[in-house]
Amino acid sequence: MDVDLHADLRREVAFRALGAARVLLTVDSLLDDVRGAAGAGQVEVAVDQACVVIAKLAGIAVMRTGGEIDDAGDYLAFDPYSALPPDDAERVTELFSLAVRVLDGTSAPDELTDALTAFATDLTTRMGYERLPELRRAEGLFPALRLAREWLPVVDLLGLPDLLPTAWTREVR
């Protein structure tokens, strides 16, 4: 396909820029929490955090398809599910079932982390990136800053929500 049409530029930019920033800043870190807790036998922590990841990933997917684009954790009515495309909705249901099986000890935690990582990778591909840098690894910081520099003017021009945490952009007093 030579031309990939989108009905709404603002949504597309939100999905590609804010969505990617959310993977970098939040999802990667939560996935580490899930892996770490699972490895240490903290199964309740692992599954609870995995459920947060599922909602975060669904929230990224719906940015493109009609959901709210601003998902700060204190907005208690943020709905990551209603606008999900059918395939993603099915995937979310399967992930929740898998999370419960891990809690009950009938599936391995690795299966869950692999499935969550696969969903995150799939979304990243849909955003148009081969691979996003990992901010939490030593080698990830500069590539992430390069991406942020590219996103910031467009996000600002379109009046979309802040891309980076305020602590990153606030002037030091």
Add this chain to the structure above:
Amino acid sequence: MTRARLEQEIHDAAGAECAAFVAGSITEGYSNAYSDLDVHVVRDAAATSLPLMVHVDSCRIDLAFHTRENTEKALRTAAKAPVAGAGELTRKMWEHKRKAVSAASRLTCSVPLYGQGTPWDVRLPAEVVRDGAADWWRAEARRRLVAARLLATRFPRVAARRFHEAHSAFLEVLATRCGEDYFGFKWLPEKLKRLGWTDDLAAFRDALRQSTKPVPDFDWFERRIEPLIARDQADEKYSAVFSLAPGVSLTRLAGQSLLSRWNMRAAGLSSALSGLVQEAVGREDGILHTHHDWRDRDVPDGVVELFSADFLWLGVGMREHRGR
């Protein structure tokens, strides 16, 4: 990574006139192979407000600089109970208090690296921070419970998670009061294990299971949460406060009002609701409706609809404060 190496690295970066503290799950005993080390440095002037990620050997360190003045201010805010003072909680106040309680908890639960007893050692006594954190959880639990109840019919899956979070927050109140005062949702199950509260841990697992269902058993949550409120024996009177969410704007077109968020989703408003929203837009705090008693479920339909559509931010206020 040894303590001496860490001390030397921080000292080289931050200088002698400061205090440095190690905090986070590692010092609390919850850590795992993926945990990083949180180091907080208090100086007269902060080097940067950006939390720095530093990699030493194979250890990841999150390094944060704070000014003594701002830290002391934050700690005073954290210690001041209750969450909303005598007023109505807006998102700005909520965020301010959350950050303050978090900073106070991190510093109080920390291990001093150096600078102990110097002017930069601004930590508060543990019991003061504990009271501030318990107050925070009391308000947050109610905030999430009100949201869960309002969303239950329209968005059961979202409501299920809010119920689970409310249940967790009520448990956090009790765990905090019993000394498990490290701030944050994530480690609640580990806190319950340390306290030996096996029934509550089993209930946490049930709540987590319920929260994954497309149509959960909301009565289960209600039956489980009421005794937790009773166990806390707090008699504060909270109200539910609805204010405009960030990014919301109002446009008049062909005699009708259109409410939008980030100029993307839009909702047409009835004339009655339009007047209410117009008034909120004109207020500095953006408050649209205050519901006197958080337990009263008879919130006006228009407010519930706007909240459910994610145009309103829900806070809680304090109607009467008995003082502590």
